[in-house]
Amino acid sequence: MAKVFVTQHIGDAAVQRLRDAGHVVIYRDETVPMTPDELQTAVRSVDGLVCLLTDRVDTAVLDAAPQLKMVANVAVGYDNIDLGAATRRGILVSNTPDVLTETTADHAFALLLAIARRIPEADTFMRAGKYERFELFPPLLGLDVYGKTLGIVGMGRIGAAVAWRGALGFGMKILYTANSAKTAVEQELGAQKVSLPELLRQSDFVSINTPLTPETRHLFTLETLRQMKPTACLVNTARGPIVKEDDLLTALREGVIWGAALDVFEAEPKMTAGLAEYRERLVVAPHLGSATGETRRKMAETAVANLIAGLAGQKPPNALNPQVWRETSR
Numbered sequence: 001m002a003k004v005f006v007t008q009h010i011g012d013a014a015v016q017r018l019r020d021a022g023h024v025v026i027y028r029d030e031t032v033p034m035t036p037d038e039l040q041t042a043v044r045s046v047d048g049l050v051c052l053l054t055d056r057v058d059t060a061v062l063d064a065a066p067q068l069k070m071v072a073n074v075a076v077g078y079d080n081i082d083l084g085a086a087t088r089r090g091i092l093v094s095n096t097p098d099v100l101t102e103t104t105a106d107h108a109f110a111l112l113l114a115i116a117r118r119i120p121e122a123d124t125f126m127r128a129g130k131y132e133r134f135e136l137f138p139p140l141l142g143l144d145v146y147g148k149t150l151g152i153v154g155m156g157r158i159g160a161a162v163a164w165r166g167a168l169g170f171g172m173k174i175l176y177t178a179n180s181a182k183t184a185v186e187q188e189l190g191a192q193k194v195s196l197p198e199l200l201r202q203s204d205f206v207s208i209n210t211p212l213t214p215e216t217r218h219l220f221t222l223e224t225l226r227q228m229k230p231t232a233c234l235v236n237t238a239r240g241p242i243v244k245e246d247d248l249l250t251a252l253r254e255g256v257i258w259g260a261a262l263d264v265f266e267a268e269p270k271m272t273a274g275l276a277e278y279r280e281r282l283v284v285a286p287h288l289g290s291a292t293g294e295t296r297r298k299m300a301e302t303a304v305a306n307l308i309a310g311l312a313g314q315k316p317p318n319a320l321n322p323q324v325w326r327e328t329s330r
């Protein structure tokens, strides 16, 4: 029996599963994240932690939790957790890959289509009673998607799922960047691995699907955006700080690129000043990539299953630092 702290609302079923596994669960059933001080106090005597991407699990939190054995993040991205520090302290960390891949790729594609065909602008136009007549060249002319070139920055699971949609559903040519060649998408979709400048130069749509790391923070600045076609769109469903938002706003205002669709923001939940007011060729959503009821429930279940395994001395299926498990299970 271990003591588990759940930082925010994850649904009763997942919490019950933890209790059924025999754990004492302190469930903070709220949707507002704790302050760093509150989190440090809450983890003092716990063995396991279930957290969301809005909980920063840094060295201060890890140092405040001398009994902590495992952190289960209810997200695939884990830039909110200091993985190196956790590993050095012998604390297991897990995430929730796979269960959200297709849902997030659906959302990336929905945003791609929404920006290309100006759906939010069209909706606003219609509701404002501005549709007076059919015109061959209406004010809201969009962009073609079918047969265009889709550049995927970061060909991981989600990037590949976006590529499949583009290639098979929309006849798109797929370019990608990644640390290593991805044979499945190359063989099955004819995707080509290229350098980032080459991807930016050729792509009509650029989808960001890479994790946030020191290398990808501000990967998209004005200088990067200037390498894109003036007729191209940027879609970011990964992490906000990968794009320097000020620079993106400048790029949109100056017509450096045609449009952008953002699901994530540099200082979430805030948007850079001026971005919210900029309505033309910019689609924004409040970090909804994996947000279907089905998928969010699966994410909570996956996090809890990982924690139950880890606390029982088994290897968590989605351990990010399995070396900790190997060392402690010797």
Ligand code: GLV
Pocket: 053, 074, 075, 076, 077, 078, 100, 238, 289, 290
């Ligand atoms: C969502 O952004 C996630 O990382 O799961």
